[in-house]
Amino acid sequence: MVDMIEPSPINEKFLKALLAQDEVASVIRSHLYVEAQLDKFIEITVVEPEFLNDLGLSYAKKVDLACCLGFDQNFRGALKRIGKLRNDFAHDLSSSLSKKVVADLFNALPEFGRQAAHHSVGMLSEKSKRVSQPAKYEQHPPKMQFALIVLNLERICAAACDLHNRMAARAGNARHPD
Numbered sequence: 001m002v003d004m005i006e007p008s009p010i011n012e013k014f015l016k017a018l019l020a021q022d023e024v025a026s027v028i029r030s031h032l033y034v035e036a037q038l039d040k041f042i043e044i045t046v047v048e049p050e051f052l053n054d055l056g057l058s059y060a061k062k063v064d065l066a067c068c069l070g071f072d073q074n075f076r077g078a079l080k081r082i083g084k085l086r087n088d089f090a091h092d093l094s095s096s097l098s099k100k101v102v103a104d105l106f107n108a109l110p111e112f113g114r115q116a117a118h119h120s121v122g123m124l125s126e127k128s129k130r131v132s133q134p135a136k137y138e139q140h141p142p143k144m145q146f147a148l149i150v151l152n153l154e155r156i157c158a159a160a161c162d163l164h165n166r167m168a169a170r171a172g173n174a175r176h177p178d
Contacts, residue, residue, distance in 0.1 A: 037157030074110035
């Protein structure tokens, strides 16, 4: 029998950054939250985390390392695409969350991730406290679709950390980063 894992609560600051009106702020800040979860996963998974800073890993290398350490490699493409989006927005003033950009990110998700984005519509509408929200993912503007995708990527990263800690606790060697 598999125990159900209670997901960690959604960080309200992350949610606020994700729903920011400014696309640049939303993309860059949401990337930072996803990267922080990846960092946490790597830190609790490696044997000697104190040496990680010496490696000077780029975001793309962190994604690869996380996959080497057991993170679901099916999310690798979407995680890398988030990094590319962040770089585009940080270095190109003409960047925007167009339908094509968001569709490319959505299509980089594995089937499970695409389904999760569809199922999250109601929850994000409730959290954003907006009165009139479309009921279906496809009916949302690209900015809200982006928010749904990134929310799920961050949740997947958080769940991977929670799962690893639970398994490590059963083995008697759980580690919680500061």
